[in-house]
Amino acid sequence: MAQLAGVSVTTVSRVINDYPHVSKAKKDKVFWAMDKLGYVPMQAARQMRGSGSQTIGVVVPEIINPFFSYLINAIERTVDKLHYKTLIIQTFGRKQNELTALDYLKRHQVDGIILCALENDWDIIKGYQKYGQIAVCNEYVDEDTIPMVIGDQFNGLRQGTEYLISKGKTKIAYCTGRDSLLLQQRGKNFDSDRYLGFTTALQAHDLSFNPAWLFTNAHSIEDGQAILKQLSQMAQKPDAIITGSDEVATGIVSLAKSLNIQIPQDLSVLGVDDQPLAKFLSYPLTTIRQPITQMGQQVAEVLIDNIKGTTEPAQKIKLDLQIVPRESA
């Protein structure tokens, strides 16, 4: 590069490292040669001088789920105001994709990472904290050193269940997106907290849960349709269902008419998320709204504060969910 620019190696080094006292003419020559050779000073080199990549990574399971696309939107609009750029990475539930994202941190291509998915064991993720800031959003992490912004799943589901009971429903089915339900102490685990909220409300009204009404792996509109078909053939039918997502709720209400099931009289359907289209469906969805915008804003602010060197203990922020009553329940 020095040869091409017609300057000394020292001058090239000074320009790249942004030292003072280099003439504009020499700088221009070096920049011209850099461009010619396709050379850009490495992020890592800049990082060592403390300027950083001014970029954060956001890791989500998949963006076709509007919960995550709107969460990313809230995060990116916040970091944008703080002059940071955003890279988005999908895991599709795979450990390797999450490690790829964490490698961007290791290579200093991002200054921080917001994990809205947790695929690897925390012991593995922790190993990357030495390369930059990590914050977790939506998922629960039982670890003192990591900031976390979550929705209060326990109380959200407890209130949703109370709402159904207040409408006279006593036989409530329950769906989860996972392939199993791992029950833990309250506050340790997203899915466990949802289920504990549900069963706490049942117990308060001396109601019991029929294990035949537990549906796992429920994600999509098609899953919801399959669940309603199963329900319609049961001898003991539930009179309400907590779906875990508006997609599943949409699938259930979409087939109700053709299966001769009246919504909400025969079956109340409770969604989760309050997607933008939830209120425009043939049966507008009663749903548990998640505080997506607040979650995104707050986790972004916490992460950037930490990148800038705030040394407070890692914050744990819990935000309220809210019942949105419409026609489906």
Place this chain on the structure above:
Amino acid sequence: MAQLAGVSVTTVSRVINDYPHVSKAKKDKVFWAMDKLGYVPMQAARQMRGSGSQTIGVVVPEIINPFFSYLINAIERTVDKLHYKTLIIQTFGRKQNELTALDYLKRHQVDGIILCALENDWDIIKGYQKYGQIAVCNEYVDEDTIPMVIGDQFNGLRQGTEYLISKGKTKIAYCTGRDSLLLQQRGKNFDSDRYLGFTTALQAHDLSFNPAWLFTNAHSIEDGQAILKQLSQMAQKPDAIITGSDEVATGIVSLAKSLNIQIPQDLSVLGVDDQPLAKFLSYPLTTIRQPITQMGQQVAEVLIDNIKGTTEPAQKIKLDLQIVPRESA
């Protein structure tokens, strides 16, 4: 690093550059020291040895629009099979965000970029072709050296308009997401092609277009609601509307009942995209389906072929749109 690993500088260099004939014991020492120091061989260095980042960048306007989240999904699922990783970047319509994405190409942090948004002039984007492969998806590009995969907007909108006319509609309103309509020769411009398809169908039936029925900046559900309010106060009312997106169509049908407008008798509403929820709305949307999955697959395959060194002239692929008749028109 050599000091920490207890090996010679030459050995470190050999390990980093993946030379043969280095003992496993020495390699392990160097890898341990690399990890200790947070050092990762630079992408650019690897690139010079020809291995590449095995990563592509996908640039879209914004992922909360399901058209783009599903397009990314199709792209990522395809490149994944070809053992490439994906980084997603949103432009929000800004030139600078697109340049940031193109800089990843310049720094060899990605091997190729798929632009599903075009913010900068093509002359600027072209300057980045020397750093890696660029392909365009959904947007039109009038440039021989660039592969492009688009939907046939002209024929899609022509057929959509023909469909409305076949249902007896003659006074058709038209919405665009842009703040103006730049008309060009057919095949040069996405929005122009849509509008030319619309007016070509009108002309074939000796129908004219009332300029009062052109709505610009129409993106969201709220925009659709505002348009219906305007329409309802017009002395001369259209009997059909081409909305440009399912969001705008959703907004229009959502207010119809309260404004005493019968869908489709008083007003036929034609969406574009066929979003997953379009068929579950209170008035299931008649819409023009875009070939999202095919577009994503094909542009991903073309880009990876080019990264791997296929030297055929840049392909131009045009895919058919399809009318999906439901209740709103």
